[in-house]
Structures are given as structure tokens and as C-alpha cells.
Amino acid sequence: MGMSEFSEAIKEEIKKSGQTLLYLSDASALSLDHISKMRQGKRLPQDAEKVRKLIMALQCSEKVSQTLFSLYKKERMGREEWDCMQEIKKLLEAPNSFLESSAEPAKKPPKQESMRKVRVLNSRTEVLSFLQKMLPTCSSVLRMATEEIPEAVVELLALSLNQFQIRCEHLFSLKTIRVADGSLYNLRFINRIMPLIRSGKNYLPYYDYEEKADDLLPNWLICDQWAVGLQRDMESGIVIWEEEQISYLRRRYERKKKNKRSLLRHFSDIDQWAVWITENRKHYLAEMQTAGFRQQDVKNYYMEYGPCFLNVLSVKLLEKHLLLGEPEKSGLIQYWILRKQQIDQEKAVHFFTREGLEYSISTGRLSEIPEQIYTPLTIPERIELLEKFLAWVKEPDAKVYMLDDRQLNLPIGTFVYSTVSMVDNELILYLGREDATYCSVIEQGIADKLNRFCHMLEEGEMICPQEECERIIGEMIEKLRGGILK
Numbered sequence: 001m002g003m004s005e006f007s008e009a010i011k012e013e014i015k016k017s018g019q020t021l022l023y024l025s026d027a028s029a030l031s032l033d034h035i036s037k038m039r040q041g042k043r044l045p046q047d048a049e050k051v052r053k054l055i056m057a058l059q060c061s062e063k064v065s066q067t068l069f070s071l072y073k074k075e076r077m078g079r080e081e082w083d084c085m086q087e088i089k090k091l092l093e094a095p096n097s098f099l100e101s102s103a104e105p106a107k108k109p110p111k112q113e114s115m116r117k118v119r120v121l122n123s124r125t126e127v128l129s130f131l132q133k134m135l136p137t138c139s140s141v142l143r144m145a146t147e148e149i150p151e152a153v154v155e156l157l158a159l160s161l162n163q164f165q166i167r168c169e170h171l172f173s174l175k176t177i178r179v180a181d182g183s184l185y186n187l188r189f190i191n192r193i194m195p196l197i198r199s200g201k202n203y204l205p206y207y208d209y210e211e212k213a214d215d216l217l218p219n220w221l222i223c224d225q226w227a228v229g230l231q232r233d234m235e236s237g238i239v240i241w242e243e244e245q246i247s248y249l250r251r252r253y254e255r256k257k258k259n260k261r262s263l264l265r266h267f268s269d270i271d272q273w274a275v276w277i278t279e280n281r282k283h284y285l286a287e288m289q290t291a292g293f294r295q296q297d298v299k300n301y302y303m304e305y306g307p308c309f310l311n312v313l314s315v316k317l318l319e320k321h322l323l324l325g326e327p328e329k330s331g332l333i334q335y336w337i338l339r340k341q342q343i344d345q346e347k348a349v350h351f352f353t354r355e356g357l358e359y360s361i362s363t364g365r366l367s368e369i370p371e372q373i374y375t376p377l378t379i380p381e382r383i384e385l386l387e388k389f390l391a392w393v394k395e396p397d398a399k400v401y402m403l404d405d406r407q408l409n410l411p412i413g414t415f416v417y418s419t420v421s422m423v424d425n426e427l428i429l430y431l432g433r434e435d436a437t438y439c440s441v442i443e444q445g446i447a448d449k450l451n452r453f454c455h456m457l458e459e460g461e462m463i464c465p466q467e468e469c470e471r472i473i474g475e476m477i478e479k480l481r482g483g484i485l486k
Helices: 005-017 021-028 032-039 048-057 062-077 079-093 124-137 151-164 182-192 243-257 270-291 315-321 328-345 354-363 379-394 444-458 466-481
Strands: 141-145 167-173 203-208 219-222 227-230 237-240 264-267 300-304 348-353 400-403 415-418 426-433 436-441
Touching (some): 005 048, 141 243, 167 243, 203 264, 219 243, 227 243, 237 243, 270 328, 270 426, 270 436, 348 354, 379 466, 400 466, 426 444
Parallel strands (some): 141 167, 348 400
Antiparallel strands (some): 141 219
């Protein structure tokens, strides 16, 4: 069996460095025997910090050092798990925007009489051209069932959903976590259809875990007036115009849909989402009392753009700034008190971004509260809030971390809630669309990998050192006091 990529690479860099084994051993705290075997590509250290020190001692370029450490993490984690973590990262970093057409306003759809001559699509170009012309004619629902869906087709559909307000139902199969590379397949599929997810409430994806059928044409797009059956790669297909045949396809589609689960849960506004979060956590906390999880496993990860100020806000501050009348104001304050109590009950780990912290402190806006229902905090109030937040961060059991934006760039509006219970996990995306301000992605394989990703962060990956986090918060307090941040 040959050496791994990391073993080959570290072996070469040790030789290139010209450093003695004794020096490398002292610098990394790895034994001489360990270093010697690594130089022969025969041993993989389990202590990541010692490997980091060894790579620093080799005095490689920054790029080579990053490559070496990435190879080490990949080998230690395993290829599939590493690839899953990269897909989770891609999912989290997806921009909070939707595709907009830069083309001229859509022309009047072609008359179907002129298109009915088209019976066979012989290339991807013909497939895309047909869909571009005919999607605007979908007067009600586009029913779609696919095995694979190329990026070009996803983008065309997303643009059409935005431009023509088409309602699209999409059926597909995912893989269970018991299947090799199952979660990786699911993550890649979700990342591929992300432009459709960000289209808003008009896109309704449904999934199951059934094996793919050996159909002659596995991909179908069905409207009331036409239907297209496409090959797996969507490089070619047939067009159906006969009403009786289309009716038959619709009936088959509806039968298939009955066995599917919804991938998304939409929230019309932040209030609806807040109610869901509160009720869901109430159910989860009650369940944890009898679930029998080991105490060290019962962790609740929160990852969001802005820091969680729930713990340091006061009723007095909320009452002063909320613009709501009664009973809405009292109701919101009660929700806040309940959420604060829930967080106190949970074994919570919080992640936030530096950019989100800077935004909150420079504007007086808090990510947990919709901007239109309260007035911004004053400078003295921001200073007091930040001082309380810093004190909380410094508490030994606080577990509040700042993400390293050089490694993970979380966009505004993305929110993660991850637990050991895959049923209660949440990946919330900000859509900002009418009747769909937020949506939640619901799938157990993704929930499992999301939890592992959060655990990886807690162990030190992609987060700033605690000293750096505290220093940055302290500097912001001083800037506020000096009037630099306003």
C-alpha cells in the first residue's frame, strides 16, 4: 500500500527543510521516533496542535503550510468526512441573494402552434432553448421529477421562477446515511439546487430515500400544455404535446409525490420563525429530560452572523427601544424571557462573525430583533452591552467563539441550530422573498454532518483564538468610548 498524500508531502518537506530531527522534535513536542517514522511516511500523529507546530518548524511558505495542514486534516478525518465538511462549508457560505436576469424584459411567449413541431431534443443546447421558450407558458404548476439536474438547467429554472412567478414542485431521491457516501451525495445535490431554494416559496422540493428507478427517461418536466422527458444527463429527450398523455404523466407524478417528504419549511417573517424556534426548543428540552443522552453529548450549537446578545439584554432596554404597542410589546418580551431561560437550560455553544459584531456595534442593531420594530441602541448602551458580552465570553463555561473569516465567511441572515437530535436540527437561510423571509432545510444526513461540522469548529477549526476574540471586543469598546465607531 502506497503512502498517503500527507505522508508523501510531509516526508518531502522534512527533507527539504534541512532541520535536524532533534530540532523538529523539540519544536513540535513529537518524539524523535515519531518524527523519524513520519520522515519515512510511516506514521500519522493524532495531536493536531503538534502537527501544526511541526509544520511551522519546517519554515515552509504560507501556501505550502496551509496545504500540508489541509492534507493532514483530510487524512485524519477520512476522505468522505472531509468532503462532507467542505460541502457543509459551501452550503453555509452560499450568498444570500437570488439569480436576477440581466437580459431585456421577457418577450411574449411563442405560440404553441409554432412549437408543436418540436418532438425531439437532440442536444443540451436544444433542451435549454426549448425550456427558455416554453417555461413562461406554464400557467399553473411546473411538475418536475429528476435524478440529476445540471447547473445550467438549475440556473435557467431559477431565473424563470423569479421572472414569471412559476410554481415549481420538484421530486427527487436522496441517499440514506447508511449508504457509502450517502450524506456526501445529499450535500452536493442540495448545494446544486441552492439557486432554486433561494427563489422563494414558489419552489417546493420533495424527497425520499428510494433507489433510483431504471426508467428509460428518468427526468420529467410536466406543465398543463406540454411535457419533456430527458435523459439522465439532460443532453437529449422528447417533447409530449398530446393532452391525454400529459394527463397520464400528471397522475403518475401525483402518485409518486404522496411518498415524498418536504425538504424545506418556510417562514413568512421573523416573528413566525421566532415562534417556531421557541416552541421547537420547548419540545426539544422536554425530550432531552427522558432521552438518555450522555451529558457530554447534549450540546446545542448556534451559529449566526451576529453575536447572541440574548444573555446580556435587559427588560428595561427592550421596553425603552421597542416600537410596538400593547399587547405585542409584552408578548415579544415574554418570548425573549422564555428564549433566555431556554438558552440557560441548554448546554449551548455559540459562534458569530467579526463582521456581524462590527455591524451591531456600529449601527446599534441586534441580529435577534427585526430592525423595523425598535430604535437603535445609543453609544452608551452599546458600550454597556459590549462590556457585558465580553464578560460573558470570558466566563470559563461560556463557549462563545468568533469565526475566522479567512476560513469561513458566513453571510448575513444564515442561522444554524444543531443538536445531537437530528430531528431538531435547523439550517435557516435568509431568503428575503415575499411570504418567505426565511426557510429551513430538513434532512437527517445533512443534520448529522452539520452537527459534526459544529463539533469540528468547537475543537478549534475555523475559529479565532480566544485571546484574539477578547482583544477585538475590547478594542471595539475603546473605539466606542473614543467616538471612532458611531
